[in-house]
Amino acid sequence: MKLSINFVKDYVDIDVDIKTLAEDMTRVGNEYDSAGKLINATKLVIGEIIECVEHPDSDHLHLCKVNTGTEVLNIVCGAPNARTGLKVIVAQDGAELPELTIKKGMIRGQESNGMLCSLAELGLEQKFLRPEDKEGIAELGEDAVIGEDPIKYLGMDDGVIDFELTANRGDLLSILGMAYEIGAIYDKSVKEIDLSHKENGEDINNSFSVEVKTENCKMFLAKKAENVIIKESPEFIKNRLIASGIRPINNVVDISNYVMLELGQPLHFYDADRLGNKIVVRMAERNEKLTTLDEIERELTDTDIVIADSTHGVGLAGVMGGLETEVEETTKNVLIEAAIFDSVKVRLTSKKILRSEASNRFEKGLDPKRTYMAIERACTLLEKYADATIVTGTVIYDGTNKQDKQIDVTFQNINDVLGTVIPNEEILNVFRKLGFTYTVNGETVTVTVPTRRLDISIKEDLIEEVSRIYGVDNIEGKLPVVPMRKGSYDKTQREIRNKMIALGLNETLSYILINDKEINGYTLDEIEPLKLLDPITEDRNTLRYSMIPSLYKIYEYNRAREQKDVSIFEIGKGFYKKGDVYGEDTKLCALMSGKYSLGLNNIKNVDFYTIKGIVEEVLDYLGYAGRYSFIKEEMPKEMHPGQSAYINVNGTNIGIIGKLHPSVSNEDVYVFEINLDELLEKKVGKMKYKEISKFPSIKKDIAFVVDKNIISKDIERTIKSAGGSLLTEIEVFDVYTGSNVADDKKSIAYSLTFIDNKKTLTDEEVNALMDKVMDNVCKKFNAEIRK
Amino acid sequence: MKEEIIKIKESALEEISNTQDLKTLNDVRVKYLGKKGELTSVLRGMGALSAEERPVIGSLVNEVRAKIENALNEKEEKFKQAELQEKLEKETIDITLPGAKIKRGSKHPVNRVIEEIEDLFVSMGYDVVAGPELETDEFCFERLNLPKGHPARDMQDSFYITNEYLLRTQTSAVQARTMLANEEKSPIRMICAGKTYRREDDATHSHQFGQVEGLVIDKKERNVSLADLKGTLEIFVKKLIGKNCELRFRPSYFPFTEPSYEVDVSCFKCGGKGCSLCKQTGWIEVLGAGIVHPNVLKMNGYDPEKYGGFAFGTGLDRLAMFKYAIPDMRYLYANDIRFLNQFDRKDEE
Incomplete structure (x- = not known):
């Protein structure tokens, strides 16, 4: 909402500068984006061209002598409308304009000591410029006084604050609402609004009627203004519209916008002669068509509210009028509509068609009392600035409640919620400043809230008002006094x-x-x-199930930037729908590629065993040692069939590990993903001290040469059963293929640890066990002992 | 005989002082003190001496033997010292060469901020809770006083997957879940951090972003008030952003709190003078907060006449950006290894 300071000053006195006002409004909850002058230019003065000749070295430049009251300046000017006797805006040496700074200089050999300005050069937005403003310098009237401030002369010496209002403060989308808010801050009263006008002739109700067929229209008022003369609006209306961000069109259209800005109530003006003698408000029929005033034929749905005459639609309620009944240069008689439509319905329609100043106000909610004021105010202005004759009476459909709300609150309530000891008088003072009336009955205050404050309905809203106007800065922070206890959290993920x-x-x-x-x-x-029903891009249109695609994207991003050593992980969610149930699992996912440091100077290229080691390390750390295995079954097609497996804990597959299939990536990329919810459901034993044997252990190394397709896990099982209870540890310490080993064979070397908790083992005992181990493995796997 | 002994002593001491290495020194030891050594031989001849002479010569021999042994030991010690010295010198290395390091992984900056917040609030007796990211409209909006058609829903354009299910737009959804799940309706102190999603994507908004939410509910007689909220957030902001930060509570509007506030901190870049970061205002908006709306209490099973409390929430991404001076939100989600590698050390306290 752009607030014109000149406009709001009609209704409340302001003694502070614009920056202070903006800051003070912010402190009561109305944040601003910018605050400054409408025209941001310095060193401007009204001058008169007293001589204008052609520049000798140019086909379009003029040499002007310009009288500024105190001196006569030589200025070179390129505008085609520069001529002797014209009153102009002169930017003097050193003037700061929005786009440039003016300096004395030579233009094609001729002295130029300033610039003659167009309105465009003063920083007025493009949409506010008339064709003549773009083509040449601004032409001031005969009454412009040489030497005075041209911005003041144009009535553009205004300040504008651009507020970012909260969604609940629809009341501030009006000058009058702003005046009440400013009045509350500075303890100033709000001035009366002029609604006076004459009414003539037969009552409008005798010739015109309104029928409301939908509960989505809460109120509908109509009045008629006859014999309007369409022309340009007076300067103050145009300037205030411009300051508020609305383009002036003609006096009649401008008045409807002006009243909307002033009172917050959108109006619609119809060309009465092209409208029948009846208006029907109803929901659109399915596939009903209507051409709106932007000349687009719209197909409507049954959530659109339509304004119709007795035969067909003439406007989309709250959003856009119809082309057919639009006010034009030739319009003589105007039917004025002031109505309240359902905010949700207007929002739906405006989302499809156009979000406008008007639809925004309907969406935020309107005060029914303002609706009455607005239609009268429009008549006042049409009579004054469009020479209209106002027809007697108003056509009224009114289904609204105009009762002021009464809310009880106690002084204690207020101080309890705010944690303060604000004296009763100060609390009452806040209500008074806000323009709320109240009665005090012991500890209880009954506050009567005017209908304009649609946002206030419960006592908590009143407490907020007290905190706003009393000032949150005046409330001292403290900490809750509550029983002590420790906070808790699940540290496992961390x-x-x-x-x-x-x-x-x-x-x-x-x-x-x-x-x-x-x-x-x-x-x-x-x-x-x-x-997603409505994704931003097709690239991201679905919730992931596996996290691997997310991590692979990160890998690709890095590889594209020559970062090939990527070892990353993340704990995140994977989403699913099973039957009718939607759910999400917490997953641990990792991706590794390129070089990986195993510590000290041991840097190697990541392979399957590197990432498997990571998985084992994490599972061991979590207490699952000895309870997991890696199982080869049918694998997803994105995984390398020979280098991938399921991670199985206590008989359940809880994750996947392996190399990405060459069809996914040409590089050697390894991943794993574990469903943490499934994993952590599996209980682990308590960490507990185990007796350390007093007797020495004996270590024996042995290497078997076996067929390549034999897997180590099976050999380990055989070793374990042969070794019996004295064999406490089996460790693979080398896998070898190459010279001295046949092509279809591999050598696997194990280190076996034997220990007896009751006595010192003898070599004979261990050798007997080793013989059994060798014998069993060799028989079962057709293995040979590698010497 | 006396002269002979003195002579042995002198020649032994001279030979000892002339030795250049441990081996020669040993030879000298054997030569004089060994079983067949010169001094031993003298002792053997003692039998021929008179009873008066024997103790005199005996003590002289002992004295000489001690002297020679002493000299031998001293010399031996010298050689050993020299040898050790030589070994140490040989082993001396260039200690300025780099150490053999183990590579450290790194913790994502947003998660660092989450941990810092969780630890702070756990120390104040809050429980860390979590909730689903795929939420229902009911918990994300309706139970937070945002019925269908509410204009404030526009502030949070959402990713729906059905009419009922959406990616949560705010961690506030967890407020409703926590209240509803608490069957005894006992006091609540909770903090919840996690991922949230909105249908927007530009330089300053990521469609996925982090939020943290805090909720305190207690019996009315304990008066958990706006002043308490202010004090709590002062601790929060001063810990996360800086001790010298000023806070400003600006009245605002959220459907789930009443009164509602946006909390600004004085710009830590310019100290409040106005700069590009704070858009010349001197303030940076960091938090949304307020007193829990009675409708929210009611809808989630707490009697607003008997219970009250406060709630607050903030964006984690911006906190991480402030804390580590990260200039662009998008860096957080690009996960460039060179970016991630920078977050590999302990945070300063």
């Missing part, structure tokens, strides 16, 4: 993240929205895509 970070991975924050084509990736689960 522990997992810290572990991953300690393992050298970077934590990311990825987007959860992906393309629906990616939704079936990295899983064999049946997935119903959760697509």
